[in-house]
Amino acid sequence: MTTEAHLHIDGVSHRYGDQDALVAVNIGVAKGEFVTLVGPSGCGKTTLLRIVAGLLSPTEGRIVLNGADITSVPANRRPTNLVFQRPTLFPHLDVRGNIEFGLKLAKLAKAERATRIQEVIDLLHLGGLERRRPFELSGGQMQRVSLARALVNRPEVLLLDEPLSALDMQIRLELEVELRRVHREIGATFLYVTHDQREALALADRVVVFDNGSVAQIDRPEDVYRTPASAFVARFVGDANVLAGEVISGKDHGENIAAIHGCPIGPTRHEPGPCSVVIRAEAWAIGNHGSPDSLEGTVLDRVFRGSTVAYRVQLTADGQLVRAEAAAGDPPRAVGDRVGLSCTGEFVVIATMAETDSSQEGTSD
Ligand SMILES: Nc1ncnc2c1ncn2[C@@H]1O[C@H](COP(=O)(O)OP(=O)(O)O)[C@@H](O)[C@H]1O
Ligand SMILES: [Mg+2]
Structure with missing residues (x-):
């Protein structure tokens, strides 16, 4: 998958000082695909996600979206949104205010803002919580709001960095099902990072296994499980x-x-x-x-x-x-x-x- 990929991570390497964090990483993601990137802690997953989001410049290689090189496009001008492990909500704003924040920055008209907010509130089952502030929400609810805040911008590519890893197992399993449903309903491309192989297999159309900054295998979950490459x-x-x-x-x-x-x-x-x-x-x-x-x-x-x-x-x-x-x-x-x-x-x-x-x-x- 090269020219037809929606998102193409093309020969990306990254060094922190003299330490290699990523070595010649090539990944092609099709439009609307759900790809999980899995590997042990410290193998370079967050570094790669930050490079795709535009928060970090690669030492070598390119990020190509819809055939265009976006490597030097700043984060706020990319059609990508990043969801972090810990919800990063504004404590003084309620749920609605948190979701609306980015839309105001983008100077969207009031009516358009209201339509989009209602859309993501319905999508993530947040109805009834609009006026609550973050301290009045559970961990799972906060992460739903973080997702809503990312999706309200209608990103072409949603980047998720271990968004469920701080939650209890029961809530995690529930949100995994929700994430699959949201992905089906909006049809965006998802690139999801986790260190949990069970989660990586459960969520993905295709899994990228990372070993120490390099791709060890890219395959469908059942193929990674049945025919491991190493x-x-x-x-x-x-x-x-x-x-x-x-x-x-x-x-x-x-x-x-x-x-x-x-x-x-x-x-x-x-x-x-x-x-x-x-x-x-x-x-x-x-x-x-x-x-x-x-x-x-x-x-x-x-x-x-x-x-x-x-x-x-x-x-x-x-x-x-x-x-x-x-x-x-x-x-x-x-x-x-x-x-x-x-x-x-x-x-x-x-x-x-x-x-x-x-x-x-x-x-x-
Ligand atoms: N800002 C930084 N400066 C120096 N080294 C870093 C920095 N961020 C991450 N690293 C190192 O790069 C490697 C990959 O880190 P990271 O991308 O966070 O891995 P992961 O998300 O898979 O746990 C690790 O060895 C980490 O210590
Ligand atoms: Mg990480």
Whole structure:
């Protein structure tokens, strides 16, 4: 996605002093798309959002909107609005006054202001709260007002920097649903930053996974989850098991096989050699110790989660820890039981050559 992108982040790098915060970031966002940008704290998410908003100039690269280079256009002349983690409302103004503020600055006529204010009050279900001041609102209500204040300007691109992360889980889940609805109703392009991978997957049409200032993967949520491009993405999104293994060449020109400690996991198109094998907790079957083609281990702990039971199993061969999930109706295993693990679901092979973090194998817990 290059020329047809609504918003194109084109080769953007940023340095603070001699520290690289962003390194050659390329992201194309289609018109009306909801893209989430997710990565650990300090990986450059806010820096990128500020650059798109025009609050910070990139050291290198361009921001292109509708085909025009806007890199040097000041923030207040861009069709973008930024919503922050903490609501930034004026304490002395009521809800209506807060929403109206930007419209007055833009010198909109009174009738037009009234129409637009009513629109966002309806959109964000703020009816009845118009005369309240910020101290009379809950955290969730304040963040709705912040959203209303950004949307009343009818931005082409709405930028959101962890807008829900200061809220309780219950309110967060409610506002996630609201955000999806608002996005559908207004059809603007949303670029949403979060460090929470669950939220990133739940909200997005496409997810950008960030690792230390660079893009690690851009894909639909289900593809990021099912086919992570690296061990980093596999661990960060959904906390997958990343195990040291090898690809063994197939007999008689058959398919090559991925294996862990000689135990076959399944066929792969990768070339023979060392690899990492990504297997999610739900892809394991927990069988009896000594079952053929299974990895032997000992149950370290067991957590009952209602419909599933989560186990941690320590492999006998090398002490690596494996998370495995069983259905609640499966035969129960106790702490200390010796078991045999076999992969009955999806797995992903990542060539070890390209990996720089294989030293972390087995220590991610
Ligand atoms: N104004 C600044 N001056 C110097 N370093 C900064 C500044 N802002 C952020 N950084 C550094 O840049 C990196 C990226 O920060 P940031 O974009 O805030 O990450 P995130 O939003 O993903 O947590 C971090 O290492 C942070 O310490
Ligand atoms: Mg940040």
